[in-house]
Amino acid sequence: MSDRHDTERPPQAQEHQPGDEHKMMPEPDYMPRYPGSGRLKDKVALITGGDSGIGRATSILFAREGAKIAFVYRDKDEDAEKTRRLIEEEGGKAIAFRGDIGDKSFCDEVVAKTVSEFDRLDVLVNDAGEQHMAEELEEISEAQLTRTFRTNIFGIFFITQAALPHLKKGDAIVNLTSITAYRGQPVLMDYASTKGAILALTRSLSKNLADKGIRVNGVAPGPIWTPLIPASFPPDKVANFGANQPMGRAGQPNEVAPAVLFLACADSSYMTGQVLHPNGGAVVGG
Structure with a gap:
């Protein structure tokens, strides 16, 4: 893998969440590294936040592994269209849903239309999220707190509630939590709190669904080069993002x-x- 992303990342910022991937310099690496082996052949996956970042990379990889993809995105139409095209270039079928996962009726509609289009649902990936930097707890407004929790944790409850009637033995739910759930983050206190809630939900729901044969697991990334980063932090922080990890990079x-x-x-x-x-080498939960 090239290290150009660590040596050539200029200071940059974006004004709106969740950020535009096509405006990032350099653009993140999202393409799978290896040929597919049919691990999701004939499966249907619903991925929130699928237009960019980890959601885009996951959508493309799942398509390469044989899945049909439904993905949800907030409002970044250009990024979403590119993701749809990349899925189709892998030989996959894709449908995209534009909207707010913090809206329960929208989540119900997404699941219903996915099942109507593809006749089934096998995998749910809860990836969508947002974060807002605040130096002091007092800076976090009620509106920001509500918005962050509604997107990051209410949205997972809503879309998972809609999906569960269609999931069966052998199916899987994967929730994206974060290293911040384990270590905290002094300028992302509300975001880190939602990621801790996702961790607790993952553990609780896994026990609730174990007898049904539906597995629930999580992924807790460290610093990853996604549109959330230039949309969240000052330009100088973006330029050095991830440098403090043991591997020395994002x-x-x-x-x-x-x-x-x-x-x-x-x-x-x-x-x-x-x-x-x-x-990137951080030891957590040990």
């Missing part, structure tokens, strides 16, 4: 997507309630 979305794939497919058939940690 990760790429296509370094996280294989962990999601592992938990989504039968390779992880004896795992539920667990979390994988692609984070």
